[in-house]
Structures are given as structure tokens and as C-alpha cells.
Amino acid sequence: MSTVVPKPRKAFEDGPADEAQERLPIAGPAEVRRAFVRILADDRGRAVQVLVLYLLAAVFSTALPVLLGQVVDGIGAGWSVARINAVCSVLVGCVAVQFVLSRLGRRAGYRFGERAAAQLRERVVVRVLRLPLDRVERAGRGDLGTRTAADVNTVADLLRDHGPIVATSLIEVVVLYAAMFVIDPLLGLAALVTLVPLMLAARRYLRRASGAFVEQRAALSEAAETLSASGAGSQTVAALALQRRRRDLGYRRGEQVFGTFARVVVLQSEFFMVLLWLNRIQVALVLLVSGLWYFEGGLTVGAAAAAATIAVRISNPTNAVMTHLGEFQQGAAALARIEGVGLVESAPREAVPSGSDLRLDAVTFGYGDGPDVLHGLSLHPRPGERLVVVGPSGAGKSTIARLLAGIDRPRSGAATLGGVAVGDIGVEELRRRVVLVTQEHYVFTATLRDNLVLAAPEAGDATLLEALRRVDAGWALEAGLDVMLGDEHRRLSTAEAQQIALARVVVADPDVVILDEATAGIDPASAGRVETALAAALAGRTVIAIAHQLQAAASADRIAVVEAGRIAEEGSHAELLAAGGVYAGLWHAWRGE
Numbered sequence: 001m002s003t004v005v006p007k008p009r010k011a012f013e014d015g016p017a018d019e020a021q022e023r024l025p026i027a028g029p030a031e032v033r034r035a036f037v038r039i040l041a042d043d044r045g046r047a048v049q050v051l052v053l054y055l056l057a058a059v060f061s062t063a064l065p066v067l068l069g070q071v072v073d074g075i076g077a078g079w080s081v082a083r084i085n086a087v088c089s090v091l092v093g094c095v096a097v098q099f100v101l102s103r104l105g106r107r108a109g110y111r112f113g114e115r116a117a118a119q120l121r122e123r124v125v126v127r128v129l130r131l132p133l134d135r136v137e138r139a140g141r142g143d144l145g146t147r148t149a150a151d152v153n154t155v156a157d158l159l160r161d162h163g164p165i166v167a168t169s170l171i172e173v174v175v176l177y178a179a180m181f182v183i184d185p186l187l188g189l190a191a192l193v194t195l196v197p198l199m200l201a202a203r204r205y206l207r208r209a210s211g212a213f214v215e216q217r218a219a220l221s222e223a224a225e226t227l228s229a230s231g232a233g234s235q236t237v238a239a240l241a242l243q244r245r246r247r248d249l250g251y252r253r254g255e256q257v258f259g260t261f262a263r264v265v266v267l268q269s270e271f272f273m274v275l276l277w278l279n280r281i282q283v284a285l286v287l288l289v290s291g292l293w294y295f296e297g298g299l300t301v302g303a304a305a306a307a308a309t310i311a312v313r314i315s316n317p318t319n320a321v322m323t324h325l326g327e328f329q330q331g332a333a334a335l336a337r338i339e340g341v342g343l344v345e346s347a348p349r350e351a352v353p354s355g356s357d358l359r360l361d362a363v364t365f366g367y368g369d370g371p372d373v374l375h376g377l378s379l380h381p382r383p384g385e386r387l388v389v390v391g392p393s394g395a396g397k398s399t400i401a402r403l404l405a406g407i408d409r410p411r412s413g414a415a416t417l418g419g420v421a422v423g424d425i426g427v428e429e430l431r432r433r434v435v436l437v438t439q440e441h442y443v444f445t446a447t448l449r450d451n452l453v454l455a456a457p458e459a460g461d462a463t464l465l466e467a468l469r470r471v472d473a474g475w476a477l478e479a480g481l482d483v484m485l486g487d488e489h490r491r492l493s494t495a496e497a498q499q500i501a502l503a504r505v506v507v508a509d510p511d512v513v514i515l516d517e518a519t520a521g522i523d524p525a526s527a528g529r530v531e532t533a534l535a536a537a538l539a540g541r542t543v544i545a546i547a548h549q550l551q552a553a554a555s556a557d558r559i560a561v562v563e564a565g566r567i568a569e570e571g572s573h574a575e576l577l578a579a580g581g582v583y584a585g586l587w588h589a590w591r592g593e
């Protein structure tokens with residue numbers, strides 16, 4: 001249900017605001033290894049199939065040098081043309097089989113990767129949806145966005161493309177080295193000489209690159225955060241003339257990203273240069289040893305030709321493994337960030353409320369490590385009443401809404417629903433009973449029907465149409481439930497989006513509705529109409545409305561006036577006016593009297 005929408009940060013600060021956010025954790029190597037094994041194990045049948053196909057393809061690929069060597073020796077030994085043709089036919093057959101097997105392997109690998117990537121995507125979404133809302137807000141859009149999109153794509157690329165290439169190449173390398181030993185152990189040893197420096201160079205590269213990749217992804221995520229914050233807060237940026245500072249911050253982030261990319265490129269070029277020279281040295285060594293060994297009579301020309309072919313061929317899969325090591329590092333760094341989402345500790349929410357009596361008792365609360373913004377505040381909306389909370393800006397009205405909706409937990413005191421702490425109630429159970437509507441509404445790219453049934457999947461068309469009627473959404477009734485919504489289809493005005501959100505509440509049918517300036521984005525005339533329609537739609541339910549417009553307060557059953565984090569006054573409109581206190585002052589000021 002989209003009805004719980006985090007209120008944006010109060011102040012759009014420059015630079016430091018970005019740093020002030022608390023990024024989600026990053027998983028350690030052991031967790032990444034476990035996650036990788038889990039991905040393989042989840043579809044082990046297909047993983048084994050891929051490996052077997054690649055292994056067979058690699059075995060058939062060694063037929064080329066081995067049979068070629070035999071033909072060379074056979075010609076020397078005076079083989080008949082028919083025999084040579086027969087061996088060459090077998091050779092061509094082996095190459096064809098190898099081609100088919102490696103195609104099948106690549107296809108199976110691709111399918112495995114696609115499936116694994118899809119499962120990973122689902123897991124990430126489920127995990128993100130499970131995160132406590134306050135934690136999501138603190139993490140920032142950039143961090144979450146990068147983890148759920150770019151990082152998942154990086155791992156998906158690894159599983160689908162780079163993983164299968166490395167698996168094939170690795171198998172091919174092993175089989176080719178084995179073939180070299182079978183041809184002649186001395187040549188096998190000569191080929192292995194360069195393997196030691198290669199391993200050392202790869203280890204050094206990986207050690208240096210792994211840190212660089214983590215930094216690169218973090219820099220990308222910071223840059224995304226800065227850009228998205230500047231975009232989301234563009235009006236505030238313009239209002240406070242922060243354009244230059246935001247642009248400078250954007251440049252700094254861009255430079256950081258560039259710096260990390262440059263570091264990776266330097267590391268890669270150094271490593272690939274070493275790789276190239278080791279390839280050459282390996283071929284030269286094998287040619288040299290096989291030549292000497294041939295003159296010593298330990299080797300036939302055919303075996304030497306086969307060894308030379310293998311030495312040249314080994315460089316291809318070796319290079320493929322080495323060049324894709326970076327992608328493995330990138331994938332591991334991305335997987336570490338994805339797994340990090342699951343490391344956020346959230347207390348289990350299993351409490352079951354008995355009833356829908358929602359109340360705050362002597363709560364104090366402050367954001368992060370900041371000072372208290374609510375000071376021992378108590379509020380007890382009576383079942384079925386319409387309680388309107390008013391007060392000056394910054395008094396703590398929205399904070400009250402957040403505590404009542406279980407988004408934040410009080411530092412002391414209690415926010416309870418049906419006798420249990422609101423923050424301990426399972427999110428689904430809580431949303432069945434209490435729904436918070438803010439002025440930020442999200443309309444999904446989907447049909448109007450799908451946008452509404454989010455609130456209650458089992459709701460039928462009649463219920464949805466009735467809900468639209470109740471919030472006075474004539475345009476939606478006209479367009480019909482099958483109309484596609486979203487920027488690329490039917491773009492909704494703020495007022496229309498709000499009507500969708502309010503209709504969701506009617507469909508969800510909760511016991512308690514908290515409206516945090518829910519109609520603030522609608523023009524006053526429409527807001528009045530929607531509010532009247534909504535009041536009728538929500539009759540019988542407990543409604544707690546946070547209001548800027550005192551007009552909404554006049555018709556409330558009860559009004560609570562909040563001032564500097566405390567309840568200053570409570571009573572009906574008439575009682576508070578008669579008392580001549582804070583509310584009466586606000587009322588007269590609002591009426592311009």
C-alpha cells in the first residue's frame with residue numbers, strides 16, 4: 001500500500017545533508033561467499049548442466065591439437081591418404097561437437113544467469129520492503145536506488161554473461177594444461193612456468209582492485225544521492241539560491257567517481273600488460289623446450305606441433321579468465337552491497353493488538369541524535385472521533401503522526417495500538433488497522449485498478465468504483481478502471497494523485513486513518529470538496545487529521561493544539577475559542593481578524 005509515505009526532510013541542506021545520511025551496511029567477504037553459494041545452490045540442476053556441457057566442450061576442443069599432431073606424425077610415418085582423411089574427418093567432427101556443446105553451454109549458462117538474476121532482484125525488493133521506514137529515509141534514495149538497480153544489474157551481468165565465460169574458460173584452461181602434460185610432461189612443466197608469476201600478478205591486481213571497486217560503487221552511489229537530492233529538492237534549491245553550491249557538490253561527486261574509475265583503469269592496464277607478456281613468454285618457452293626436446297629425440301614433430309598449438313590456444317581462455325576477474329570483483333562488491341540490505345537489524349514486529357485503541361502516553365522523541373522534538377506528549381484519539389491536530393510550523397504535528405503510524409518509536413513513553421507498542425506490530429497487521437496518508441503520493445505505472453487494489457488485493461471492481469465516487473474522483477470514474485496511469489500514459493495532477501491515495505484508504509478500510517496534510521497539495525476549493533467527501537467516506541472511523549488550514553479544525557469533534565512538542569490545549573472548536581488561548585489566537589489570525 002502506498003499510503004505510508006515518508007515525509008521529506010524538513011530542511012534541504014547543502015552538502016552536509018548528504019553526508020549526514022546513514023548509508024546501509026555492506027556485507028563482509030564471508031556473507032558474499034555464502035550468498036554466491038546460495039545463488040548456485042538455488043538452481044543447482046541448471047548449474048551442474050552448464051558445467052557438464054562446458055567440460056565436454058573443453059575436452060572436445062583438445063582434439064584439434066592432439067589429432068593435428070597425430071596427422072603430422074602420420075604423414076612422416078607414411079600414413080595412407082584414406083587414413084589421414086579419416087583422422088581429419090574425426091577432427092572436424094570433434095570441432096563441430098565442441099561448437100555445439102559450447103553453444104548449448106552458453107545458452108544454459110544464460111538461462112541460469114537470467115533466472116538467478118531475477119531471483120536476486122526479487123530478494124532485494126523483498127528485503128528493501130522489509131526495512132523499517134525510518135531506516136529507508138536515513139539511507140537516502142541514492143544508496144537504495146543504486147543497490148536495487150545498478151548493483152543488481154552488475155550481479156545479473158556477472159551471472160548471465162561474465163560468469164559463464166569465466167566458467168568455460170577456466171575449464172578449457174585446465175583441460176588444455178592437462179593435454180599438454182599428456183603430450184609430454186616436460187612441455188607441461190614448461191607451460192606451467194609462467195603460471196606462478198601470472199597467479200602472483202592476478203593476486204596483486206585483485207587485492208588492489210577490490211578496494212578500488214568498492215570505492216567506485218560507493219562513489220557512484222554518493223553521486224546518485226547528490227543528483228537525486230538536488231532534483232527532488234529543486235524548488236528549495238531555487239528558493240534558497242543554492243544552485244551553485246549544489247552544482248559544485250555535484251562536480252565534486254563527479255570528480256570522485258572519475259577518480260575511482262581512473263584508478264581502476266590504471267590497475268587494469270598494468271595488469272593486462274603483464275598478462276600479455278606472460279602469454280608471449282609462455283609460447284616462447286614451450287616452442288624452445290619442444291624444439292630442444294625434439295632434437296634430443298624425446299619428441300615427435302607431431303607432438304611438438306600439438307604442444308605449440310595448445311600453447312597458443314591456452315592464452316585465449318587464460319586472458320578471458322583474467323580480463324573477467326574485474327567483473328567478478330565488481331560483482332562481489334555489488335553483491336556485498338545487496339547483501340548489506342539484509343544486515344539491517346530490525347526488531348521483530350510480532351505483537352498483535354487487541355482492538356484499535358491508538359494512543360500516545362508521555363512520549364518524548366527526537367530525530368537521530370538530535371534534541372527532543374516531543375516532550376512527554378500524550379494524545380488519546382477516541383474511537384470513532386475526528387481529532388484534528390493543529391499548531392505552528394515545526395511544533396511536532398507530523399512527528400506525532402509518524403509515532404502513531406509506527407514509523408518511528410518514542411525515546412520514552414509509549415505509542416500503543418490495542419495495548420501493544422505500535423512499533424512492535426507486524427507491518428501488514430498494523431496497516432490493516434492504521435493508515436497514514438501524507439501529501440506525497442505515488443502513482444504506479446499500472447492500471448487504475450492495480451493502483452487501487454494495492455490497498456486490498458481482494459477488493460472487487462464495485463468496491464473500487466465506490467471508493468472513487470467517495471473521494472469525488474469524477475475523472476477516474478470517467479476514465480474507467482482499465483486506464484493506464486503513470487508518466488508515459490495518463491499523467492496525473494497532484495490533486496488527482498491525492499484522490500487515488502485517498503481512494504486507496506477507503507478501499508483499505510482501516511479502523512484508524514491519519515491524514516498528515518493529506519489535501520495540502522490540492523487547490524483550496526477542491527481540497528474542501530475532497531475533505532467533505534472523505535469525511536463522509538471515513539465516517540465511523542477514528543480520523544486523526546494534521547491540519548494547516550484551520551477551516552478543517554472547525555468541524556472536528558475535538559482539536560489538539562501542539563506547541564513546541566507539547567499539547568497546549570484540547571477541546572472542541574467552541575470550547576477552545578471560548579478559552580481564548582493559543583487556538584483562539586491562531587483562529588483569529590487565520591481569519592485575519
Ligand SMILES: Nc1ncnc2c1ncn2[C@@H]1O[C@H](COP(=O)(O)OP(=O)(O)OP(=O)(O)O)[C@@H](O)[C@H]1O
Pocket residue numbers: 008009010367370373391392393394395396397398399400
Ligand atoms: N527528518 C527529520 N530530521 C530531523 N529533524 C526533523 C525531521 N523531521 C522533522 N524534524 C524536526 O522536528 C521538529 C518537528 O517537526 P514536525 O515536522 O513534526 O513539525 P510540524 O508541526 O509537522 O511542522 P509543519 O507544520 O511545518 O509540517 C522540527 O523542529 C523539525 O525541524
